[in-house]
Each structure stands twice: as C-alpha cells, then as structure tokens.
Amino acid sequence: MQEKIRNFSIIAHIDHGKSTLADRLIQECGAVSDRELEAQMLDSMDIEKERGITIKAQSVRLEYNGHILNLIDTPGHVDFSYEVSKSLKSSEGALLVVDASQGVEAQTIANVYLALDNDLEIIPVINKIDLPSADVDRVANEIEETIGIDASGAILVSAKTGEGIKELLDAIVERVPAPQGNPNAPTKALIYDSWFDNYLGALALVRVFDGEIKKGQEILVMGTGKTHKVNELYYPHPKRKLPTNAIKTGEIGVVVLGLKNVADIRVGDTITDAKNPASEPADEFEEVKSFVFAGIYPIETDKFDDLRDALDKLKLNDSSITYEPETSKALGFGFRVGFLGMLHMEVVKERLEREFGLELIATAPSVTYKVITTDGEEIEVSNPSELPDVSKIEKILEPYVKATILVPDEFVGNIITFLNEKRGIQKKMDYVGDRVLLEYEIPMNEIVTDFYDKLKSTTKGYASFDYEMIGYKEGDLVKMDIRVAGEVVDALSIIVDKNKAEKKGRELIKVMKELIPRQLFEVAIQASVGNKIIARETVKALRKDVTAKCYGGDISRKRKLLEKQKQGKKRMKSIGKVNIPQEAFLSVLKID
Amino acid sequence: MLYIHIPFCQTKCFYCAFNSFQGQTHLKDAYLQALIKQFQHTSKPHKFESIFIGGGTPSLMDISWYNQLFEVIYDYIDDKTEITIEANPNSADYEWIKQIRQLGVNRISFGVQSFNEEKLKFLGRSHSRKDAIRAISNAHKFFDNVNIDLMYSVAIDTKDLLKSDVLLANKLGVNHISAYSLTIEQSSRFNHTHKKDDEEEEIWMIKLLNSFLKQYEISNFGRICKHNLGYWQLKNYIGLGAGAVGFKNNKRFYPHKNIQKYINNPLFAHIEKLDHQDLLYEKVLLGLRSVAGFEWEILPKHAQEKTQELIKEGKLILKKGRVYSTDFLLADAISVYIL
Numbered sequence: 001m002q003e004k005i006r007n008f009s010i011i012a013h014i015d016h017g018k019s020t021l022a023d024r025l026i027q028e029c030g031a032v033s034d035r036e037l038e039a040q041m042l043d044s045m046d047i048e049k050e051r052g053i054t055i056k057a058q059s060v061r062l063e064y065n066g067h068i069l070n071l072i073d074t075p076g077h078v079d080f081s082y083e084v085s086k087s088l089k090s091s092e093g094a095l096l097v098v099d100a101s102q103g104v105e106a107q108t109i110a111n112v113y114l115a116l117d118n119d120l121e122i123i124p125v126i127n128k129i130d131l132p133s134a135d136v137d138r139v140a141n142e143i144e145e146t147i148g149i150d151a152s153g154a155i156l157v158s159a160k161t162g163e164g165i166k167e168l169l170d171a172i173v174e175r176v177p178a179p180q181g182n183p184n185a186p187t188k189a190l191i192y193d194s195w196f197d198n199y200l201g202a203l204a205l206v207r208v209f210d211g212e213i214k215k216g217q218e219i220l221v222m223g224t225g226k227t228h229k230v231n232e233l234y235y236p237h238p239k240r241k242l243p244t245n246a247i248k249t250g251e252i253g254v255v256v257l258g259l260k261n262v263a264d265i266r267v268g269d270t271i272t273d274a275k276n277p278a279s280e281p282a283d284e285f286e287e288v289k290s291f292v293f294a295g296i297y298p299i300e301t302d303k304f305d306d307l308r309d310a311l312d313k314l315k316l317n318d319s320s321i322t323y324e325p326e327t328s329k330a331l332g333f334g335f336r337v338g339f340l341g342m343l344h345m346e347v348v349k350e351r352l353e354r355e356f357g358l359e360l361i362a363t364a365p366s367v368t369y370k371v372i373t374t375d376g377e378e379i380e381v382s383n384p385s386e387l388p389d390v391s392k393i394e395k396i397l398e399p400y401v402k403a404t405i406l407v408p409d410e411f412v413g414n415i416i417t418f419l420n421e422k423r424g425i426q427k428k429m430d431y432v433g434d435r436v437l438l439e440y441e442i443p444m445n446e447i448v449t450d451f452y453d454k455l456k457s458t459t460k461g462y463a464s465f466d467y468e469m470i471g472y473k474e475g476d477l478v479k480m481d482i483r484v485a486g487e488v489v490d491a492l493s494i495i496v497d498k499n500k501a502e503k504k505g506r507e508l509i510k511v512m513k514e515l516i517p518r519q520l521f522e523v524a525i526q527a528s529v530g531n532k533i534i535a536r537e538t539v540k541a542l543r544k545d546v547t548a549k550c551y552g553g554d555i556s557r558k559r560k561l562l563e564k565q566k567q568g569k570k571r572m573k574s575i576g577k578v579n580i581p582q583e584a585f586l587s588v589l590k591i592d
Numbered sequence: 593m594l595y596i597h598i599p600f601c602q603t604k605c606f607y608c609a610f611n612s613f614q615g616q617t618h619l620k621d622a623y624l625q626a627l628i629k630q631f632q633h634t635s636k637p638h639k640f641e642s643i644f645i646g647g648g649t650p651s652l653m654d655i656s657w658y659n660q661l662f663e664v665i666y667d668y669i670d671d672k673t674e675i676t677i678e679a680n681p682n683s684a685d686y687e688w689i690k691q692i693r694q695l696g697v698n699r700i701s702f703g704v705q706s707f708n709e710e711k712l713k714f715l716g717r718s719h720s721r722k723d724a725i726r727a728i729s730n731a732h733k734f735f736d737n738v739n740i741d742l743m744y745s746v747a748i749d750t751k752d753l754l755k756s757d758v759l760l761a762n763k764l765g766v767n768h769i770s771a772y773s774l775t776i777e778q779s780s781r782f783n784h785t786h787k788k789d790d791e792e793e794e795i796w797m798i799k800l801l802n803s804f805l806k807q808y809e810i811s812n813f814g815r816i817c818k819h820n821l822g823y824w825q826l827k828n829y830i831g832l833g834a835g836a837v838g839f840k841n842n843k844r845f846y847p848h849k850n851i852q853k854y855i856n857n858p859l860f861a862h863i864e865k866l867d868h869q870d871l872l873y874e875k876v877l878l879g880l881r882s883v884a885g886f887e888w889e890i891l892p893k894h895a896q897e898k899t900q901e902l903i904k905e906g907k908l909i910l911k912k913g914r915v916y917s918t919d920f921l922l923a924d925a926i927s928v929y930i931l
Contacts, residue, residue: 520907520925544791545925546810546881548772551823552595553837556844556864559873565928577901 003178005250007207008123009072009087011115012097013105013464017127021097021159022060022073028165029062029069032239059193059205059252061235061242067173070236070252074111079341085114086192086267089283090207090252093121093176095168096143100126100134100156104142104432105464106404112147121176124154125168130161138433146406146432179209179250187211187219187273189247189255190282194265196316202259205236205252206271209282212248213255218274222281224264227274232256262316290322290338291399291469292345292448293382295363295491296352297334299571299582303358304333310356311335314348321348326383330491330575331361331585336383339365342448361573363491364588365448370397370472385490387479390530396495397472399444402427404437405455407463412436414458422446423497442467443475445495450589480505480534482512483526484575494588506535507591513537515584523578593822594640594665596627597833598647599851602683606716607743607786609777611835611849612648619851624657626858627832628664630847633859634830634838640665641827642674642819645697651679655691662695669696674818676701676739681727682719689727693734699817700731701739701770707760708753711746716781728764737815739768744797746774747786754797762804768814771801795921809882810920816883824878826871842866876931881923885916891930898930 012018026032062069072087074080088094094115098108115122124143126136140151155171157164181188193205206213213219217230234254235242247253259265270281298307311323322338339345342365349362368382372394381387387396403424407415409431419426419440428439447467455463480501482492496504505527512525516539523539550558572579600620601612643665669675676699677692684692689700704724705715712720719727724740731738740761744754761769773794774787798807805814812820822829831838831845834854838845838861845861848854866874872890879886888910891899899915902908907926909916917923 520902520922520929521905542922542925543795544921546921546923548775548811550810550878550881551820552829552831552839553835553846555823555874555878558877559870562873562877562924562927562931565924566931569928 001248002181002183002250004066005068005070005179006093006172006176007070007072007091007179007250007252008093008095008172008176009074009084009091009115009120010095010097011074011084011088011108011111012127013099013102013107013111016097016099016102016105016108017159018097019073021095021125021127021157022071024159024162024165025069025071025169026060026062026238028162028169029064031060031062031237058238059236060238061252064169065173068251069169069172072252079339079344084111085118088114088118088120089190090192091118091120092179093123093172095125095172096122096147096149097125097127098139098143100128100136100139101131103135103139103435104146104406106406106466107464109147109404109406110466110468112149122149123168123171123175124149124151126154126156127159129156130158130163142432146437181209181249183211183249185210186276186278187213187217187271188278188282189213189271191221191265191267191269191271194262194267194316194319196262196313200232200256200258202257202262202265202316204255204257204265204271206247206255207252208247208249210249210278211273212246213253213271214246219255219257219271220274220277221265221269221271222277223266223269226264228257228259228264230255231258262319267319289469290320290340291367291444292339292341292365293336293368294339294345294365295326295328295331295334295383296323296337296349297328297331297361297363297491299359299361299573301332306356307335307352307358307360310352310358311337313356314351318348318351320344328363328385328491330489330580331363331573334361338382342452359571361491361582361585363585364494366495367399367444367448369399369477369495371395372397381495384479384493384495387493387495390478395474396477398475398477400441400470400473401444401447401467402470403440403442403447403465403467405440405463405465406432406435406437407459409434409436411459411462412438415455415463418454418458422451441470443473443497444469449591478529480508481528482509483524483528483533484516484580485521485523485578486526487576488528489575489580491585492588501529502534504588504591505529508588509535509537511587511590512584513539515581515587516578517581518542519577519579521577593819593827593829594636594643594668595819595829595831595833595836595838596643596645596661597831597836598645598650598653598678599623599834600652601647601649602652602680603716603718604781606714606781607774607777608716609780610648613851616851617652619855620653620657622855623834623851624660626855627661630832630858631664631830634832636668636830637828638668639670640668640673642817642822643669643676644819645675645677647678649680649683650677651684651688655688655695658692658695666696674699676737676817676819678703679727680719681723684727684730686730689730690734698735699737699739700735701741701768702727702731704728704740704761705743706746706753707757711748711753714746714748714786715743725760725764728766732765737768738766739770739814739817740766742769742771743774744771745788745790745794747788749788749793751793751796754793755800758797758800758804766814767805768812768817769801769805770812771797772811798921807920810923812882821882821884824882824884826875826878842871873927873931877923877927879915880917880926881920883916885911885914888913888915891915895930902926902930 010018059072074084074087143151155168188210189206189208191204197203220227233244268284272278320340323335326336368380371379373392374394424440424442430437476498477495478498480496481488509525509527522541525537526533527535572581599612600617675697677697678701681702707721776787801813807813808816828840834851835849844864847861875886
C-alpha cells in the first residue's frame with residue numbers, strides 16, 4: 001500500500017492559479033460530486049474566497065488509478081511562506097506552477113528554494129496555456145535560467161479548461177517518490193497543522209512517517225509529554241469527513257483527541273505511541289517568527305476582554321500570531337500583536353472584526369529593533385513609544401531583509417531610484433530575457449509601510465517581490481512623535497531614519513490634518529523629534545455646525561441625526577479634547 | 593399652544609419638502625370639518641398661550657373659512673394669546689389682511705424669501721418683489737408684529753443681493769425676520785447644485801441680520817415669537833391637521849399626512865414616545881440653538897464635566913441654574929460634545 005501513496009504540494013507565485021489547479025485535480029479524481037463543485041474549494045475562509053487568496057494550507061486525499069494522492073495546497077503570498085514550509089515537510093514532491101504568460105516571479109524562486117531544501121521532486125507545471133498571451137517556450141526557458149531546474153519534463157496545463165490534467169496526474173504517480181518509512185517501527189507522526197473545530201475540539205493534521213495511528217490508541221505528544229487517546233481519525237477532504245480506523249505509514253490524516261486547547265498539539269510537534277514511543281521526534285520546523293508588530297485596540301474601551309478572547313480563539317486557527325497586552329495613553333488597553341507581514345496583519349484584523357464582531361483600531365506597523373543602551377544592555381523594541389530616551393541609547397540595530405525583485409527591464413531605472421530611497425543596498429542585478437532580477441538588502445522598516453503598493457505602481461504592476469530576513473544592522477534612527485493639541489499621542493510614534501524624519505513628519509501631519517475633522521477648538525498637529533518641533537499644521541475650529549430649521553415636526557428628526565453623530569464620535573478616539581478618527585492612526589501608511 | 597396646519601398651496605416651491613399639496617383646495621371644507629373634529633376631541637388648556645396657523649399657504653383659505661374655524665377656538669384665547677398666521681404676499685390682499693386681524697390674529701408672517709425677482713423665480717415662488725412690498729405695507733396698517741421669511745445660501749446668492757434684501761426688509765419696518773439657510777431636502781425638486789456652500793457668507797449674513805434685529809435662535813431675529821420659543825422649551829402643544837405634529841407629556845403625535853386620509857380619520861395619530869435620554873438630547877440641542885437654554889440639573893455627571901470645560905472656554909454660560917450658548921452657530925457640535 002505504501003508504495004501507492006504520493007504526497008505532493010503545489011507551490012507558485014501568487015495568482016498563478018494554484019487553487020484553481022487544485023480544484024481541477026480534485027474534480028478529475030472524482031473526490032467531489034458535480035453538485036459540490038465550487039471555485040477555490042480548499043479555501044474555506046470567507047476572506048480567502050473574497051480576496052481570491054489562500055491563507056492556510058489545506059489538504060485533500062484523492063484516489064487516482066489505484067493510487068492515493070495527498071494534495072497539499074499552499075499560500076502564495078510571502079507573508080504565509082511559513083505555511084508553505086510546513087506543507088513541504090509532509091511531501092515528497094512539489095508541483096511548481098508557473099503562469100504561461102507571466103513567467104517566473106519572485107515567489108516562484110523563493111518557493112523553489114524551499115522545496116529544494118526539503119529534497120522534493122519538483123514537477124514544473126506551466127499553467128494557463130489557454131491564454132492568447134501564453135508563451136510556453138519563453139517560460140520554460142526562464143525556469144531553466146532563473147531557477148536552474150530542467151524544464152524539458154514540464155507539464156503543460158490549463159486549470160481553467162482541464163487540458164493536461166490527466167497527464168499531470170500520471171506524472172505525479174510516475175515521478176513523485178512513494179513515502180519512505182518503516183511500518184513496523186514505533187509510531188512517528190509530524191503535526192503539520194492544527195485548528196479548532198467547534199464540534200470536535202482541537203484537531204491535528206499529521207503526516208505519519210513510521211508506524212501507524214489507530215483509533216483508540218494511547219498516544220504521546222512528545223513536546224508536551226502528555227498522553228491522549230485517539231477518539232477518531234479522518235482523511236482530509238474539503239467537503240466532508242472521511243472516517244478511517246488507521247492512518248498508515250506515509251499517509252496524511254486528521255487526528256481527533258478530544259482536546260480543548262490547540263496548544264496541546266502544537267504545529268511541529270511529534271505524535272508517537274505512549275507505550276512504545278519513538279526514540280526521537282520527527283524533523284521539526286523552525287519556529288514561526290513575527291516580523292511586523294502593531295497595536296490592536298478595541299474602539300470601545302470596555303471591549304478589552306472580548307478582544308483577548310477573540311485573539312485566544314483566533315490563535316487556535318492561526319498559530320503564527322503572537323500577542324501580549326499593552327497600554328496606550330491614547331488608545332487604552334489593547335495588545336501588541338505580531339504578524340508574519342502586512343497582508344497577514346490586514347487579514348488578522350479583518351478576521352477579528354468579522355468573526356468576532358469587534359471594532360478595532362490598528363496602529364502603524366513596526367518591526368522589532370534592538371537597542372544597545374549606554375549600560376551595555378540589549379533590549380528589543382517593537383513599540384516605538386517604548387524606545388528609551390536618546391541619552392540612554394548607545395545604538396539602535398534594525399532588521400534587514402534580502403529582497404528579490406523581478407521586473408521588466410524598462411522599469412529598472414525607476415526601481416533602482418525607488419530602492420535607493422528605501423535605503424536599499426544592491427547585491428545583485430542579472431538579466432533574465434527581457435527582465436531583470438534584482439537582489440537588495442533593505443531595512444525592514446522601509447517595507448512594512450506601503451512598499452509593495454509603491455513597487456507595483458512604479459512598475460505598472462509588473463514587478464514581483466519576495467523577501468526574507470537576514471539579520472540586524474546598525475541604523476541612524478530616531479523616534480518621531482506626533483503631538484495633537486500639544487500632547488504626544490503615543491500610538492502615533494514611529495521610528496524613522498534620521499535623514500528622513502523631517503520630510504516624513506511634514507507629510508504625515510499633512511495627511512492627519514485632512515483626516516481630523518474640524519472641532520470646537522483649533523487643533524494643532526505637530527511632529528517632533530525629542531523636544532524639537534519639526535513640522536506643524538492646524539485644523540481650524542468649527543465656525544458653524546447647526547441646521548437651519550427646527551420646529552415641531554423637525555425635532556425628532558433632528559434628535560436622531562444628533563444621536564447618529566454621537567455614534568460616529570464614539571468610533572473616534574479622544575485625545576484630551578480632540579477626537580481623532582481611527583484612520584488617522586494608520587496615516588503613516590499613506591506617506592512615502 | 594396650538595398649531596394648525598393648512599396643507600394647501602397654489603404651486604409647490606422648488607425647495608419645499610413640507611406637507612403641502614397643489615390642486616386639493618376642493619377639499620377645504622371637508623378639511624375644516626376634520627380640523628374642528630380633531631380639535632373637539634383633543635384635551636385643551638384653559639387658554640392658549642399661542643396659536644400658529646402655518647402651511648402650506650394659510651392665505652389661500654378665505655375669511656369665511658377662518659370665521660368657522662375661530663368660532664370653535666374663541667373660548668380658548670384671550671388678549672394675551674399670540675396668534676400668528678402665515679401668508680403668501682400674492683394671495684393675502686388688503687381685505688384678507690384686514691379681516692384676519694379683526695378675527696383676532698395679531699402676528700402675520702410672509703413667505704417673502706427674497707425681494708430679488710431672479711431669485712424668486714429660481715426658488716419657484718409665485719409672487720413678485722412688488723407683491724411682497726405691497727403685502728408688508730398693507731400688513732403694517734393693521735399689525736404691529738410683521739415677520740418675513742428670507743432665504744440664503746442659494747446658488748445664485750451674492751453678498752450684494754442678500755444685503756439689499758436685508759436693507760429693504762429693515763426699511764419696510766418688519767420687526768421679525770426668519771432667515772433660513774437653504775436646506776436641500778430629498779423630497780423637494782432642488783438638489784445640491786441649487787445650494788451655495790459658503791460658510792463665510794452664511795456667517796456674514798447672520799451678522800448682518802443681527803445688526804438690525806437681535807438674534808434669538810439660529811434662524812430667528814427680532815421680537816421673540818412666543819410660539820417658536822415654546823417649541824424650543826419643549827412646551828406641550830396640540831398639532832391640528834394633516835402632517836401637523838403635537839407634543840404632550842413626552843409623547844409626540846403625528847396625524848395622517850395625506851389630506852384625504854386625514855379627513856377620513858382626523859383622530860388618528862401615530863405616537864412616538866420619548867424616553868429620558870431622548871428628552872435630554874432635545875432639551876440640550878434646542879436650548880443651545882436659541883435663547884431658551886436648558887437646566888444644568890438635567891445633565892448627567894459626565895455631561896456636566898464637559899459643560900464646565902466649555903464654560904471655561906467661554907462657549908457656554910451658566911446663569912441662575914441654566915446653561916446658555918454664546919454662539920448658536922455651534923449648537924450641534926456643542927450638543928454632541930457635551931452629551
């Protein structure tokens with residue numbers, strides 16, 4: 001049986017058609033009826049379907065010509081590369097999907113390196129061959145040149161029309177190796193995903209490397225040292241639960257242990273037999289690391305406990321978020337939440353609001369700085385308002401990323417100017433056909449604002465981009481504060497390159513001036529570094545805010561309008577006498 | 593207090609969203625009977641402090657119609673009762689004005705809007721500059737209290753135009769002006785292109801008016817109209833007629849708006865109950881837009897703190913246990929701020 005199993009992932013740059021290809025494979029294998037067919041079947045969250053993106057890797061067990069194919073869909077966006085690496089640990093093969101007209105993009109490259117690190121058999125798949133702009137030869141060439149893998153065996157498909165899908169399935173059976181592993185050895189299974197189900201509790205998605213997991217078995221979760229009984233076992237399927245009595249060597253399955261807490265089945269941990277445990281755990285993956293931090297606060301200050309509950313619950317499904325309580329003078333009680341990137345931050349905020357009915361304010365995203373104090377101490381700062389006083393700072397180190405950018409050569413001049421503005425250091429510049437592959441080292445704090453949007457607009461949407469953390473370097477950085485009516489608003493402080501402080505300050509308060517509505521009093525908005533004011537704007541006081549007519553019949557209508565206005569005001573945060581709308585807290589994202 | 597609504601008009605003005613209808617005057621006798629029926633079935637005070645006959649166009653109803661109406665209300669008025677009637681400069685002629693005064697009406701209010709011909713056309717008014725001047729002069733022969741309505745913030749307004757309207761009104765000797773900034777109502781024929789959005793000019797206009805007649809509410813200048821002030825003090829009042837509104841013991845009463853429906857059932861009223869919070873909001877917002885003010889005592893603690901802040905800033909005054917605004921123009925913003 002084991003030799004009939006094929007475990008494979010699908011990797012690609014975002015929008016190259018992974019999820020559609022997955023749909024087509026599922027359909028071709030008859031795993032869902034025609035009635036159940038829908039687009040992006042493996043994307044189960046509303047937010048995934050609406051945005052057309054995959055956030056969580058999903059798995060499905062398929063049967064084809066007497067073989068078991070375990071398909072693992074993966075996210076394409078750089079923020080979720082952690083999900084990709086988890087999937088690759090459980091696979092022997094990877095379909096490298098490349099769009100037949102777009103060609104190789106930055107994330108294609110990044111994902112291939114991950115796959116090669118895991119010794120996977122890579123099957124190049126050139127997708128969207130039905131498009132008039134498809135250029136298979138050029139793309140095959142790019143695969144060979146930029147990635148350095150043989151593209152002669154590339155499978156040509158159109159996930160949209162179904163062309164080439166059979167050939168692809170045959171190739172998977174032929175070329176992806178069957179899983180290794182000893183069926184007679186003690187149970188060894190890697191937890192590569194876990195989530196919370198309202199009915200079944202905490203669920204673990206596992207890949208069994210040795211032995212098997214059986215219903216009723218006493219198992220040991222090696223990292224926690226705790227033992228549990230296996231209540232139920234399922235094969236993964238997008239539409240229903242496929243119960244089984246055992247998950248055998250090389251297989252993938254869902255383990256139900258009747259647990260309430262996902263922390264008991266942490267992703268990366270190993271499940272083994274309680275009485276006859278494996279001598280060592282399965283290969284772990286690196287701990288997921290948050291790169292981007294932001295303060296998340298409930299708009300209504302009495303909703304702090306609700307926010308905590310929501311984060312606890314969300315963490316069950318998205319183990320990559322981190323959070324700890326923090327207090328802001330301006331925003332009250334909230335959390336400093338760590339994210340994998342900007343898209344992840346947006347998605348988490350939206351899920352918290354949508355799935356838990358909360359209204360939230362997010363502060364500007366920040367990276368984690370390392371501050372060496374004059375006492376020689378090293379402290380980590382991911383909330384700019386917590387940066388120590390200048391007199392106590394010896395130096396500040398900031399995180400850098402290695403950015404890979406692929407761009408048509410006509411934009412190269414613009415891109416280089418743009419990257420210089422972002423304090424980038426060029427490491428590599430190669431021509432690939434009529435495109436240029438750039439490698440830059442860039443301070444991460446330049447990337448966590450609107451870097452990606454600007455990059456896209458500078459290149460009419462043609463640039464693709466991927467990055468990875470490479471470590472810390474000393475920076476010439478200062479904390480810039482924003483004062484509203486003379487008071488420093490802690491939630492608006494940012495850490496910036498010293499040379500850019502004045503320009504950024506001026507732009508930032510200009511944006512804020514537009515966002516803060518006129519009020520009963522004149523409102524001064526200032527940007528300052530230390531005690532020095534570097535820019536100032538004024539929101540003039542209201543002079544007239546009243547409706548003309550208000551007699552018998554108008555009064556109720558008028559009162560209701562006022563109540564509405566009052567509700568609107570509740571959605572703002574008051575700093576002293578000044579009401580600040582929530583968008584103002586993210587205004588830093590609107591500047592260069 | 594008593595409000596009587598006359599929902600008939602010869603033509604509908606372009607900006608108008610009031611409950612008024614063209615071509616329905618054949619219903620006026622049946623309507624009168626309905627008014628009388630509603631009046632008789634409503635509990636009334638011993639004497640009314642004020643009566644306001646508004647519209648629509650009350651001057652479309654002839655004197656014999658008012659004779660019948662006043663027959664039933666005479667018992668409830670005395671020489672202290674302020675009785676206002678609204679009139680159109682072209683339908684209220686010398687005789688009508690004279691006789692309506694003889695019935696006991698002691699305050700007359702003309703919907704002049706402007707003395708500028710072009711602006712009158714723009715607004716869809718059916719009278720001319722001449723009609724307006726004549727009507728005001730006639731009124732002064734019989735009435736001490738003459739009001740005119742003026743409108744500003746109209747797309748074709750200029751400071752010169754507004755100034756000549758105000759100066760002429762002053763010259764004609766009116767002792768009250770209601771001046772309204774044009775409000776675009778969805779159910780009117782006007783849209784935002786007919787409105788001039790010029791805060792500076794609005795404030796200028798209000799200052800100009802205030803230099804002739806003292807402002808006592810955001811839109812009202814001159815000798816205080818008791819009836820209007822009563823609204824802003826949330827006094828009880830009866831609302832008679834289609835689309836009128838009554839207020840009594842924290843309830844608001846809304847009879848049918850449609851004339852025929854009202855005639856069929858003049859005793860029907862939709863009732864809106866106001867809770868403690870609603871009343872607080874209304875007292876504050878009405879009190880701040882006029883000289884009425886409101887009692888300090890009604891404010892909850894947090895609102896008192898906010899009010900204190902504004903007193904310090906000179907935007908509010910506390911006098912004999914009442915809070916007053918120093919700038920009616922900020923009434924809405926201040927209400928939202930303190931509540």
